[in-house]
Amino acid sequence: MKSLVFAEKPSVAKEMARVLKCNEKNKGYFEGKDYIVTWALGHLATLYEPGDYDAAYKNWSMESLPIIPEKMKIKRLKKTSHQYKTVSFLMKRKDVKELIIATDAGREGELVARWTMLLAGFKKPFKRMWISSQTDKAIKDGFANLKPGNNYDRLFNAAVCRAEADWLVGLNLSRALTCHFNTQLSAGRVQTPTLSMIVEREDEIKNFKPVPFWELKAEFDGYFGHWRNKKSGSGRIFDLEFAEKLKDRLEGKAAVVARVESKERSEDHPLAYDLTELQRDGNKRFGFSAKKTLSVLQVLYERHKLVTYPRTDSRYISSDMVATLPERLISLKNTKYDKFVNKILSKPINTTKRFVDNQKVTDHHAIIPTEEKPNLENLSTDERKVYDLIVKRFLAVLFPKYRYKEIKISTEISNEEFVSKGKELISLGWREIANVDASDNGDSVELVPEQKLSLEEKGSHKKVLKLLLSKSNTRPPAKFTEAELLARMEKGNLGTPATRAEIIEKLLSSFYIERNGKQLNSTSKGKQLVNLVPEMMKSPELTADWEAWLEAIARGKASPKKFIENIRGKTKELVSEVKGLDVKFKLDNLTKQKCPMCGKYMLKVKGKKRREMLVCQDRECGYRENIIKKNDTSISVSKRDKAMNKKLISKYSDNKEETGLNLGQLLENFIK
Numbered sequence: 084m085k086s087l088v089f090a091e092k093p094s095v096a097k098e099m100a101r102v103l104k105c106n107e108k109n110k111g112y113f114e115g116k117d118y119i120v121t122w123a124l125g126h127l128a129t130l131y132e133p134g135d136y137d138a139a140y141k142n143w144s145m146e147s148l149p150i151i152p153e154k155m156k157i158k159r160l161k162k163t164s165h166q167y168k169t170v171s172f173l174m175k176r177k178d179v180k181e182l183i184i185a186t187d188a189g190r191e192g193e194l195v196a197r198w199t200m201l202l203a204g205f206k207k208p209f210k211r212m213w214i215s216s217q218t219d220k221a222i223k224d225g226f227a228n229l230k231p232g233n234n235y236d237r238l239f240n241a242a243v244c245r246a247e248a249d250w251l252v253g254l255n256l257s258r259a260l261t262c263h264f265n266t267q268l269s270a271g272r273v274q275t276p277t278l279s280m281i282v283e284r285e286d287e288i289k290n291f292k293p294v295p296f297w298e299l300k301a302e303f304d305g306y307f308g309h310w311r312n313k314k315s316g317s318g319r320i321f322d323l324e325f326a327e328k329l330k331d332r333l334e335g336k337a338a339v340v341a342r343v344e345s346k347e348r349s350e351d352h353p354l355a356y357d358l359t360e361l362q363r364d365g366n367k368r369f370g371f372s373a374k375k376t377l378s379v380l381q382v383l384y385e386r387h388k389l390v391t392y393p394r395t396d397s398r399y400i401s402s403d404m405v406a407t408l409p410e411r412l413i414s415l416k417n418t419k420y421d422k423f424v425n426k427i428l429s430k431p432i433n434t435t436k437r438f439v440d441n442q443k444v445t446d447h448h449a450i451i452p453t454e455e456k457p458n459l460e461n462l463s464t465d466e467r468k469v470y471d472l473i474v475k476r477f478l479a480v481l482f483p484k485y486r487y488k489e490i491k492i493s494t495e496i497s498n499e500e501f502v503s504k505g506k507e508l509i510s511l512g513w514r515e516i517a518n519v520d521a522s523d524n525g526d527s528v529e530l531v532p533e534q535k536l537s538l539e540e541k542g543s544h545k546k547v548l549k550l551l552l553s554k555s556n557t558r559p560p561a562k563f564t565e566a567e568l569l570a571r572m573e574k575g576n577l578g579t580p581a582t583r584a585e586i587i588e589k590l591l592s593s594f595y596i597e598r599n600g601k602q603l604n605s606t607s608k609g610k611q612l613v614n615l616v617p618e619m620m621k622s623p624e625l626t627a628d629w630e631a632w633l634e635a636i637a638r639g640k641a642s643p644k645k646f647i648e649n650i651r652g653k654t655k656e657l658v659s660e661v662k663g664l665d666v667k668f669k670l671d672n673l674t675k676q677k678c679p680m681c682g683k684y685m686l687k688v689k690g691k692k693r694r695e696m697l698v699c700q701d702r703e704c705g706y707r708e709n710i711i712k713k714n715d716t717s718i719s720v721s722k723r724d725k726a727m728n729k730k731l732i733s734k735y736s737d738n739k740e741e742t743g744l745n746l747g748q749l750l751e752n753f754i755k
Contacts, residue, residue, distance in 0.1 A: 084178055084179070084180035085114075085117055085118060085119050085178055085179055085180065086117065086118050086119070086179070086180065086181050086182075086183050087118075087119045087121065087173055087174065087176075087179045087181070087182050087183065088103070088118055088119065088120040088121070088183045088185050088212075089121060089122070089123070089170065089182060089183065089184055089185060089186060089196055089199070090120065090121070090122040090123070090185045090186065091122065091123050091125075091185075091186040091187050091192055091195060092122055092123065092124065092125075093122050093124075094385050094386065095122070095185075095217065095385060096112075096113065096120050096121065096122035097113070098217060098222065098385075099120050099185060099222055100113035100115070100118075100120040102219050102222045102223060103115055103117070103118045103120060103226070104116070105118050105119065105120050110169065111165075111166055111169030111170070112169060112173060119173055119176075119179065121169060121170050121173055122166070122170075123163070123166065123170070123186065123195050123196075123199065124163040124166050125163065125195070126160055126163070126194075126195055126198070127159065127160055127163050127164075127166060127167040127170060127195070127198070127199045127202075128157045128158065128159060128160060128167070128198035128199050128201070128202045129157065129158060129159075129160045129198075130155055130156070130157055130158075130246060130247070130250050131152070131155065131156045131157065131158055133147075133150050133254070135156070135158060136150070136152050136156075143258055143261060143262050144262060145259065145262045145263060145662060148255055148258055148259050148262075148658045148662075149251075149255045149259075149654050149655055149658040150254065150255060150258075151251065151255075151651055151654060151655070155247050155250070157198050157201065157202055158202070159202065167199065167202070167203075170199055170203065171199075171202075171203040174200070174203045174205045174207075175203070179207065180207065180208070181207055181208045181209060181210065182200065182205060182207060182208075182209040182210070182232075183209070183210050183211075183212055183226075183229060184196040184197075184209060184210070184211045184212065184232060184235075185212045185225075187392075187394070188212075188213045188214060188215065188392065188446060188447065189394055189446050189447070189581065190238055190241055190242045190245065190446075190579075190633075190637070191242060191581065193235055193238045193239045193242050194239065194242035194243065194246065197239045197242075208232075209232035210229040210230060210231060210232050211229065211230045211231070211232050211234065211235050212225040212226060212229055212230075213225070213230060214392075215391045215392040215395075215447050215448060216384070216388065216390070216391045216392065216453045217384060217385055217388045218388045218453050218454065218455050220454065221453070237636060237637050237638065237639045238637050240636055240637070240643045241633045241634070241636040241637035241643075243643070244633060244636055244643050244646050244647060244650075245633055247647060247650070248272070248629065248646070248647070248650045249271065249272065251650050251651065251654045252271070252272050252650065252653065252654055252657065253269070253270065253271040253272070255654050255657065255658050256270040256271075256616070256617075256620065256654075256657050256658065256661065257269040257270055257271075259657070259658045259661040259662065260612075260615065260616070260661055263661055263662065263664060264615070264667070264668035265668075266668055266670060266700060267700065267701070268612055268615075268668070269593055270612070270616050270620055271586075272620070272625065272626045272629060273577050273578045273582065273586050273626055274586050274589055274590055274595075275612075275613075275616055275620045275621060276575070276577055276620070276621055276622060276623045276625070276626055277568070277572060277577055277578075277586055277587070277590065278590055278595050278596065278605065278609055278612065278613055279613050279621040280563070280568070280571055280572075280575075280623070281563055281568070281596060281603055281604075281605050281609070282605045282609060282610050282613040284560060284562065284563055285562065285604070285605055285610075287559065287560060288559045288560060288562065291559035291560075293556040293557055293558070293559075294321065294556065294557045295321075295323075295554060295555070295556050296319040296320060296321050296554075296555055296556070296557065297319075297320045297321075297323060297326040297552055297553065297554050297555075298310070298318050298319065298320070298552075298553050298555065299318075299320070299326065299329060299330060299550065299551070299552055300501075300550070300551045300553065301333075301338070301494070301496065301501045301547055301549070301550055301551075302547070302548040302549040302550075302551070303338060303494060303545040303546065303547060303548065304545055304546045304548060305537070305545075306492070306503050306505075306534060306536055306539075307503065307534065308492070308494050308501030308502055308503040309501060309502055309503075309531055309532070310329075310499060310500070310501055311500050311501070311502050313500055317529060318502075318529050318531075319529065326552055327552070329499070330550050330552050332497065333496045333497055333499060333547075333550060334550060335547075336496050336497050336547065337496070337544055337545075337546075337547070338494050338495065338496045338501075338544065338545040338546070338547050339494070339495055339542065339543070339544055339545065340492060340493075340494055340539045340540065340541055340542060340543045340544075340545060341493045341494065341495045341500070341541070342491075342492070342493040342541065343490075343491075343492055343493075343538060343539055343540070343541050344489075344490070344491040344492075345488060345489070345490050345491075345538060346488070346489050347486065347487075347488050347489075347509065348486070348487060348488070348489050349484040349485065349486045349487075349512075350484060350485040350486075350487075350512075350514075351437055351484055352437065352479045352480045352482060352484070352485075352512075352513040353476065353479060353480070353513075353517070354398040354399070354437060354438075354449075354480070355398050355399065355400070355438060355449035355450070355451060355476055355477065355480050356398065356449060356450045356451075356472070356473060356476050357395050357396050357397055357398045357449060357450065357580060358377065358380070358393055358394055358395055358396070358450065358580035358581070359396070359569050359570070359572075359573045359580050359583060360398065361376060361380065361450060361469070361472065361473070362376045362377065362565075362566075362569055362583070362584065363566040363567075363569050363570055364472055364566075365379075365468075365469060365472070366564060366565045366566035366569070366601065367564070367566045368468075368472070369465075369468055370600075370601055371465075371469075372565055372584070372587070372588075372598075373565055373569055373583060373584035373587055374584040374585070374587070374588050375465075376469060376584075377393060377394075377584050379465050379466055379468075379469045380393040380450075380469055381393055382466060383462075383466055383469060383470055383473075387455070387457075387461070387462065387466070388453055388455045389452060389453055389455050389457050389470060390450055390451070390452060390453060390470065390473055391447070391448065391449075391450055391451055391452075391453060392447045392450070393450060394447070394579075394580055394581035395445070395446070395447035395448065395449065395450060395580060396445055396579065396580045397443060397444050397445050397446075397447060397448055397449055398443070398449045399438060399439065399440040399443040399444050399448060399449055400438060400439055400444065400448040400449055400451065401439070401441050401444045401448060402439055402441055404439075404448065405432075405434055405439060407454065408432055408434075408481070409428065409432065410454040411451065411452050411453065411454050411477075412424050412427060412428055412432075412481075413428075413454075414452065414453070414454050414455060414456045414457070415452065415457070415474065415478075418457060418459065419459070420474055420475075420478060423478045423482070423515075423516055424478070426482070427478065427481045427482065432481060433481075433483075434481070437480070438480045438481075450473055451473065451477045452473060452474055452477055457470065475516050475517045476517060478516050478517075479513040479516045479517040480513070482512055482513035482515065482516060483510065483512040483513065484510075484512045484513070485510070485511060485512040485513055485514045486509040486510040486512060487506045487507060487508050487509050487510075488506065488507040488508075488509060489504070489505075489506055490504070490505045490506070490507060490536045490537075490538065491503070491504050492504075492536060492539055494545060496547060502531050503531070503534065503536060504531045504532075504533050504534070504536075505533055505534050505535055505536030506533060507536075561602075562602045562603065562604065563602065563603045564601045564602055564603065565587060565601065565603060566601075568587065568603060569583055569587075572586075575623035575624075575626075575627060576623070576626065576627035576630050576631070577623055577626050577627070578626075578630075579630075587603075590609070593608075594606055594608055594609075594686075594688045594689075594698070595608055595609035595612060596609055597689050606688075606689075607669075607671050607672065608672070611668055611669065614666075615661075615664065615666065615668065616661075617656075617657050617660040617661065619653070619656070619657065619660075620657065629646075629650075632646050633646070670686065670700065672686050672687045672688060673685075673686060673687075673700070674686065674687050674697065676697060678699040678700075678701070678704060678706050679706065680699060680704050680706040681699060681701050681704045681706070683699060683700055683701050683704070684700060685697040685698060685699055685700065685706075686698050686699075686700050687710070694709060694710075695709075695710040696708060696709045696710055697709075697710060
C-alpha cells in the first residue's frame with residue numbers, strides 16, 4: 084500500500100518526489116515504492132458560477148440580484164480539469180491507503196486540497212504536512228512529523244467562509260454596479276476600501292491649501308539652535324509680525340546655556356521580515372512592485388531553497404527554532420556576510436523577545452535564511468537583491484543594540500529657548516549591517532536637526548553670531564507609493580500578506596489605478612467607482628471585522644454558520660443600496676474606434692509601464708490592443724494581448740451560430 088502526496092504545484096512535487104525516491108515519472112504524478120506524489124495547478128476546484136445554479140443567471144440583470152444560493156457548491160475548474168482527473172484517479176486507486184496534504188501551509192493551501200478531496204469523494208484517512216521551507220531536511224522532517232488531517236478542519240472552515248463571502252459580496256455587487264451603470268465595474272471587500280484610501284489621499288492633496296510659517300535659528304559660537312515655544316514646544320511661527328518682532332527683540336542680546344542633558348541611549352534592532360514589510364522594502368529600495376517581490380521570493384523559496392515560507396504575517400520565530408540558528412549562520416560563512424557571521428558566532432547567540440516569541444508566531448514564522456548554503460552567482464540580480472535584504476535583516480536581529488550618547492542643549496536669549504541636539508556614537512551594533520529608512524514624519528512632527536555637539540557648561544555665556552528667520556510652507560501628504568499603501572493595508576487589516584500584492588495588481592488591471600514611477604494614482608474610473616459604491620464597502624473596518632472573524636473561525640472561537648448568515652444579510656443590503664442609486668457613470672475615456680470583435684466603442688486606458696492601450700468596454704468581449712504612436716516600431720498587439728485574443732479566436736471559431744460566419748477566422752486575419 085502507498086501514500087499519496089498532494090503538493091500545490093509541479094515544481095514542489097518534483098522536489099518532494101526526489102526526496103522520497105519516487106523516480107518513476109508519469110503524466111501528472113511521480114511514483115516510487117512507498118509514495119505517489121501528485122500536484123495541483125493552483126485550484127483544481129472552484130465555486131459554482133451563477134449560471135450553474137440556474138441558466139437564467141447567465142444573463143446579467145438587476146432583476147436577478149442578489150444571487151444567494153441556498154447551499155454553495157463546487158465544481159472542477161475547467162482550465163485545470165486534466166490534472167484534476169489525474170488526482171481523482173490516484174485518490175481512488177486501490178493501493179492508495181492514505182493521502183498526505185502537502186499543499187502550502189496556510190488557509191488557501193488547505194482549501195486547494197480539501198475542495199479537491201470533496202469533489203473526488205475521497206473517504207480514506209489523510210494527514211497534513213506543515214513545513215516552512217523547501218530544503219531536503221525540512222521535507223524529511225515534515226514527513227517524519229505528519230499531523231492528523233482533521234487538526235486543520237477549522238482552518239478549512241475559515242478558508243471556505245472567505246471564498247463564499249468573496250463570491251457573495253464581490254459577484255453580487257459587481258453585477259449590480261455593472262448592470263445599473265451599463266459599464267464594466269467591479270467591487271470587493273478588500274479592493275474597494277484599498278481604492279478608497281488612494282482616492283481619499285488624492286482628494287486631501289487636491290483640497291490642501293499651503294500655510295506659510297517661519298522658523299528662527301540662532302548661530303552660537305560652536306553650534307546652532309532652533310527657537311522653541313516653551314509652552315507648546317513648537318518651533319513654527321504662523322504670524323510673520325510676531326516672528327519679525329521676536330527676531331528684532333533678540334538681536335544683539337547675549338545668550339546663556341540654560342540646560343545640558345547627556346543620556347546614554349540604545350536602539351533595538353528592527354524586527355525580522357514578514358511578507359508585507361519585505362515588499363515595502365523592495366518597493367522603497369529597488370522600486371519593485373509588491374507582486375514582483377513576492378514572485379522573486381517564491382523562486383528563492385522553491386527553486387533555490389534559500390529562504391523560509393514567504394506568505395507569512397509573523398516577524399518572530401518560535402523558541403524551538405533557536406537551536407537551528409547556528410546551522411543557518413554557518414551556511415553563510417565564506418560569503419560576503421562572513422565578517423558579520425563570525426562576530427555573531429564568536430559568542431553565545433543572544434536572542435530576545437524581539438525575535439523569539441511563541442505567542443507572536445502564527446501559521447508561519449518570520450522570513451529568514453534556511454540552512455542551505457547560497458551560491459550567489461547562481462542568483463539573478465533581482466534574486467540577489469531580495470536575498471540580501473533577508474540575510475542582512477536576519478543578521479541584524481542577532482547583533483547587539485545600537486548605542487549612542489544623546490546630547491541636548493537648551494540655550495536662552497532673553498528667556499527665549501533655542502534647542503540643539505546631537506549624538507555621540509558609542510557602538511554601531513546592528514546598524515553596522517543594516518540601515519533602516521527613517522519613517523515619514525510628515526508635517527505633524529517637528530524635528531530639531533542633529534549636529535556634532537560637545538558638552539557645554541551650564542550657565543556659561545555664548546556669543547550670538549547670527550539670527551536667521553526662514554520661511555516655509557506646510558506641505559500636503561504625498562501620493563501613495565506601493566510601500567506606503569501596503570503599510571496602510573496592513574494597519575487596516577485589509578487582506579493578508581499573501582493577497583495584498585494581488586489586490587493592487589487587480590486594481591491596476593481593472594484600470595482603477597495607474598503606476599507613475601513609484602506612485603499609485605487613481606483614474607477617473609476609480610474615482611467614480613468610489614463615489615458610487617455603498618459607504619459600507621469603502622470602510623476598512625468592515626473588512627477588518629471580517630478578517631478577525633475568519634481568524635476566530637480558524638481558532639475554533641467563532642461559528643462559520645453565523646459568519647455566512649451575516650455575509651448574506653450584508654449582500655442583500657449592498658445590492659439594495661446600488662439599486663437605489665440615482666447618479667450616472669461617465670465614460671470620459673471613450674474613443675471613436677470600434678472593437679473588431681463586438682463593434683462597441685473602445686476605451687483608452689494606460690496599461691503596465693503607462694503604455695496606452697484600447698480595451699473593449701464590454702466585459703464579456705475583453706478585446707484589447709496597444710496603441711501605436713508615431714515612430715513607434717513595436718507591433719500593435721503585444722504578445723500577451725495576442726495570446727488572449729487567440730483564446731477569443733478559438734471561442735468564436737467554435738461558435739459560428741446561425742449566420743455561419745467564422746468570427747474567429749476574421750479576427751485571426753485582423754491580428755495578423
